[in-house]
Amino acid sequence: MAKPIHILNGPNLNLLGTREPDIYGAATLEDIRTLCTEAASDLGCQIDFRQTNTEGELVTWIQDAAETASGIVLNAAAYTHTSVAVLDALKTCTVPVVEVHLSNVYKREPFRHNSYVSPAATGVICGFGPHGYVLALEAIAKLIAGKQE
Amino acid sequence: MAKPIHILNGPNLNLLGTREPDIYGAATLEDIRTLCTEAASDLGCQIDFRQTNTEGELVTWIQDAAETASGIVLNAAAYTHTSVAVLDALKTCTVPVVEVHLSNVYKREPFRHNSYVSPAATGVICGFGPHGYVLALEAIAKLIAGKQE
Amino acid sequence: MAKPIHILNGPNLNLLGTREPDIYGAATLEDIRTLCTEAASDLGCQIDFRQTNTEGELVTWIQDAAETASGIVLNAAAYTHTSVAVLDALKTCTVPVVEVHLSNVYKREPFRHNSYVSPAATGVICGFGPHGYVLALEAIAKLIAGKQE
């Protein structure tokens, strides 16, 4: 049986729906989980969906995913911009990694324009709100399919 | 009848397939056009697919699209990093704009990390090769559908 | 009954009294808790006083405080200068937030002059040692009173 795709969410994403809704929208993280489950079902794959506020836990999850996942959708939120540890963990991964952001980070503060995740990701998707997760799942599925050919 | 989605390609993209294939892949621009036509057909929409090496022509096309398109998929290539004129043209658009790059620009030279397009785009998709255009079309279709609800 | 004011302390503050006493003084964190309890009593309010070395835990506490506190006194210590996650958590708060530092950080190394907390705080108090916490509590009390008028 195929390995699941891990969808890893970083700090403060547990507050979605209440946190700055003009930037992040009204959907909760639970809504996004549901959306992803449906999309994964359409694509014929499993997901493992998690959230943490702690950098070290996120690092550990990425390490785990390198072993147990077929791909990673990563919204590292604030750690995107400050965590070399996340970068180092990603470098150990050989499965596809897609970086996702709900908002268009390039319209925001300059310190959000730097990403430690991007150089270690296969690709980046940002600015499409919750739908960005669906696009990321499709991209991963496509990448996995491409490898298997 | 619905307006088409304009897919606008910047300088040197006419060389795809022969230009630095280790970065850009073996697909030609014609292959990408075919891929987009198929995807658009699946999504029930029309496309208008163009390429130019001239900044001024790209500016004019974006101005036109603001009138005649339902959305824009823009791969401004090198002008992404140097053209304030492209940015100013995009600011006049009220339709959704999705910025696409074939390669993950964040893995490349520092001057490719700055984008004048991003702050005026709805979202960004990069690093997925030709498939990124398909994801962009899906994202546009979703955004248009969202507006119409 | 009124909600308490949360007083949240970041990394290494558990060592106060022994850590670099020429910079931070001889008072322990327990001494500061006592001082705050007394000041709160004078102001007729409750406090919830905590310390953690972990960024993620501090983020979680700030999220909690947004729900359960009437105001936050935050000494994020080293995370002041490196944590976008703390900033993002603070942005979800609608209650008053006062940033406190024991020492005058502007007399110290340049990397301590940048604060990710300040742009999301109501105000800043630094350089007064433990008494700064008392001033912060008074400021919060004043701000809460101002809102209730």
Added chain:
Amino acid sequence: MAKPIHILNGPNLNLLGTREPDIYGAATLEDIRTLCTEAASDLGCQIDFRQTNTEGELVTWIQDAAETASGIVLNAAAYTHTSVAVLDALKTCTVPVVEVHLSNVYKREPFRHNSYVSPAATGVICGFGPHGYVLALEAIAKLIAGKQE
């Protein structure tokens, strides 16, 4: 008899109440003087409250205060960010100096993030509007009392 606390105000603060009220509030400088007089009375001390638009006059007042005041509350306004002369004058002071700002300067233009005053001040209080002056007086009183013990 104890020396008074000098409260020195820099350029444009004479316009308070009319100048950018969304940033600085509706209170006039005269209102703040009244607030300070009452607070000083509660603390059992005298104040000397002044305002000037001229950098050189502010320098001279600081020099005077070093002789005749028991402490200084300084809102140097625009000179905070540009005046090395104010810094040099403050360095001659051995009495406590508290830097005050009505607004949270860290939420404003980058050139307001640099302060020539802070490295020579005992502490900094900003973002609490007129009430910040009261907190500053309390801090000074506490510092003087601390010295006398």
Added chain:
Amino acid sequence: MAKPIHILNGPNLNLLGTREPDIYGAATLEDIRTLCTEAASDLGCQIDFRQTNTEGELVTWIQDAAETASGIVLNAAAYTHTSVAVLDALKTCTVPVVEVHLSNVYKREPFRHNSYVSPAATGVICGFGPHGYVLALEAIAKLIAGKQE
């Protein structure tokens, strides 16, 4: 009986042997522990060898070591470059601290050239692979012996 030397390892070092072996070599962290145990035995001292992915836990361990260790060998990995909290914890230590890196960090990305650990360390050893830990233990032993003379 003499206190042990604490050997503290930061994020992703648990992956040694599998993570980027062209940079970090084939030895696992367990191999390094064995190497250190043997070297310590030759030097007549004890070691306490740990690894964590979490910044806050590393901070707490350094605080503990300040009490219970005779010296610290610290490979803070990614936190070397981002953690002011680690720096602050190290500043409370009076025992010798030796910073170790397996690879020569100065040959890698620019953001790895900055170290928050170095200013608080007694010395730095990098680029010798696992053998660097042995050199660090020898250096600590020498430093302790120097103090006891």
Added chain:
Amino acid sequence: MAKPIHILNGPNLNLLGTREPDIYGAATLEDIRTLCTEAASDLGCQIDFRQTNTEGELVTWIQDAAETASGIVLNAAAYTHTSVAVLDALKTCTVPVVEVHLSNVYKREPFRHNSYVSPAATGVICGFGPHGYVLALEAIAKLIAGKQE
């Protein structure tokens, strides 16, 4: 017969009236042409009024104007900030050149504060909307008259 004054407009100015009207106002480029024709008539001179989106065409027009115009009013729009080619073309001109901007560019994004045109212009007029063109024509007329005296 006297040579005309060339009024050269850069990219996106053809959209005036519809493009970001809160910044650029409601007047169209045709309105500005009318305004300039009237002002030129009052000043007793001819104008040649053009617009292009292409950098190279703007360069060629400036080269032409050096031969056939008595002065140049230049609103290079986005090329103001990015075009060394425009600068080089202007350096070949011995007739007066007045740089015009509709908006006050110093209130906008930092990359609009740099101008390659200014060092090669006689003078700069910005922030007065369409009326700035009239002021520029008067300035040119004055400069030409000054030469002829």
Added chain:
Amino acid sequence: MAKPIHILNGPNLNLLGTREPDIYGAATLEDIRTLCTEAASDLGCQIDFRQTNTEGELVTWIQDAAETASGIVLNAAAYTHTSVAVLDALKTCTVPVVEVHLSNVYKREPFRHNSYVSPAATGVICGFGPHGYVLALEAIAKLIAGKQE
């Protein structure tokens, strides 16, 4: 009766005619006053023309003008580049402010390219020598007329 337009001149402008005539020309400040008086007469308005070497006096005059003038023509000279106090004073003005410079500052030293005045001005005119003051008066008159319509 209509309020006058205040024409405020900063440091060293009293030396015009003798100071670096290759940059500033042969006209004295008195010549410019005469020129302005004539131009104002043509426009049917009054002027109040002043010069000072002192930053604080310039700040005070701007504050006064906010009350008693219908518009301000400001040549802040050296204070243009160093005075946040002048900027703060200008921000209190609701009447039109036109920044004027005799020389084209963009052809000179880099520190003259930054202006604290521009972000608070309606518009900027530079490089036309004394005639720039006449253009500024016309611009103000136009702006006042525009408001009254």
Added chain:
Amino acid sequence: MAKPIHILNGPNLNLLGTREPDIYGAATLEDIRTLCTEAASDLGCQIDFRQTNTEGELVTWIQDAAETASGIVLNAAAYTHTSVAVLDALKTCTVPVVEVHLSNVYKREPFRHNSYVSPAATGVICGFGPHGYVLALEAIAKLIAGKQE
């Protein structure tokens, strides 16, 4: 028959002889074409000599040359310093590319010290006036001969 060497000239070079003759000399572009024709004749090769003011046209010519030329002599003039599109076009070329400048650009403004052309060129020749084109042709001839051995 051997392919010709393409000699491509960028913006404003059509003005040579009249444009800033103290920097660029008295020779016209036609003079340089004659010089190159003679030198090519001596070297036994053909040339194709062109000039354009438009970035996009220069990009297209470089793309063409990659197919139809045996080598490229490129004086990109102002686009040397601003055009990533020219760089990208050059990267598709496998024939030798020699960058030429008439003046020594390192003696001029700082923005002329950066070249997007150099990293993609085989070599650089600058500062020798029109004779630099002859040296470039000799260098190309040498490089082609070297390949054929």
Added chain:
Amino acid sequence: MAKPIHILNGPNLNLLGTREPDIYGAATLEDIRTLCTEAASDLGCQIDFRQTNTEGELVTWIQDAAETASGIVLNAAAYTHTSVAVLDALKTCTVPVVEVHLSNVYKREPFRHNSYVSPAATGVICGFGPHGYVLALEAIAKLIAGKQE
């Protein structure tokens, strides 16, 4: 009779002897005046010795000195580092100007390394305490003598 040498002192120099004596020494400004009077007497010249805290007054004095002095010894103190107005005033002087500092400013904070005075001065003398004024007078006398030969 020969014109006197003006010795102009900037802000806070009136405090010499009490201000940071470890940096500036124990001599008062009055002591320096006496020292200068004696040295001038030996050199057979007159002096005019002044001090001010106000930038504008220093500017006016420099303007005056351009008319009435045979040379200027200028210790602009803090205004050295912030005043473009002082620089502009000095540029109008044709008499020799010697910049003096009591301390070696290059050993102090970075913002004291920039001098707006130096580019307009004949020479600079710093680090010799009060004796630097005597050296400056000798240098001026030498320069005046050199002109008269």
Added chain:
Amino acid sequence: MAKPIHILNGPNLNLLGTREPDIYGAATLEDIRTLCTEAASDLGCQIDFRQTNTEGELVTWIQDAAETASGIVLNAAAYTHTSVAVLDALKTCTVPVVEVHLSNVYKREPFRHNSYVSPAATGVICGFGPHGYVLALEAIAKLIAGKQE
């Protein structure tokens, strides 16, 4: 017979023992030579120990060592931070190179944080005083042994 290890010392190291003993300690360079001879004896290898103040001589010695040494211990002192020539010489070496510094350079001036030596060295050891040379010899011996296995 095995080749010796060259121990090359740069400028001012001949002054050890007298030069800034609080930074560099009381040991002379002769003491270090003795220490190295003993350590080499324990390791069963020969050393060649030299010092020079001249950059060019150091370059020549490194070139020689590439031929005649089995490894290099290099304390380039000040040339560490300024000499590209030393870097280029090191790049020609295939034997192990260990960079040594007596003091922890990262606690000192910023210009000492940059090292041209590090990118060409096998490893770096700093902060252990003379004992660092012994550690370096051990490291070299280990590296040589590793190669021979």
Added chain:
Amino acid sequence: MAKPIHILNGPNLNLLGTREPDIYGAATLEDIRTLCTEAASDLGCQIDFRQTNTEGELVTWIQDAAETASGIVLNAAAYTHTSVAVLDALKTCTVPVVEVHLSNVYKREPFRHNSYVSPAATGVICGFGPHGYVLALEAIAKLIAGKQE
């Protein structure tokens, strides 16, 4: 009899052929000397060909060449990027100076992009390997001939 052309080579060039042959090629410095002798013979001139590792000796040779040479071909190697002394020596030369580099330095590390030699050179030739010396000799011969006409 005509003066010779001096061909001066800086540090590490004596290693050519063995040093990083993928960058510098297989030719030795002796091969280049032979190449230059032949080319000089064709041009009817003499050469004086030298190499040194010492900055001071290179400076002295340039000083000598100013007297005894008719032109200088200078490959300052590493000193190109660090030596103000070489720049100052070149400024005393009135004979033509051509800067040569074997490799295209603009494709290498950023610190090799800065040249202290270029601003004092007549022209620059880089990237053509040993043949670049021949082009440089031809350029010098052309420049000398141009002077004699």
Added chain:
Amino acid sequence: MAKPIHILNGPNLNLLGTREPDIYGAATLEDIRTLCTEAASDLGCQIDFRQTNTEGELVTWIQDAAETASGIVLNAAAYTHTSVAVLDALKTCTVPVVEVHLSNVYKREPFRHNSYVSPAATGVICGFGPHGYVLALEAIAKLIAGKQE
């Protein structure tokens, strides 16, 4: 008998009188030696006057002077701006060191504004041509006398 004052001159100063006379004047180094000998005679002291083009020799001379001189007058010329080795040598000196420059270096290129010599010098004198050496000798004499009191 008193130790002499060493007057040490760096690279290219042997060319004085011929090198850029508009900057450095017509006096030769021999003229300056004569001037210094006379001034020393007036002051009742001996001098030792030297010049070298080699950084290492200058370093050695400074080391010698620390032993055998009563003070050092140092014109390190180009090495002022690039030599950390000179700085380190100066730090070993306990005798007074006066940095001299013939020209006002602050009026020249930015890279001449940085001095590695200044932080280790007692004082700096620049801009007075050869007379600056006399002023330096007087300053040294004064400093020595001050020590002996």
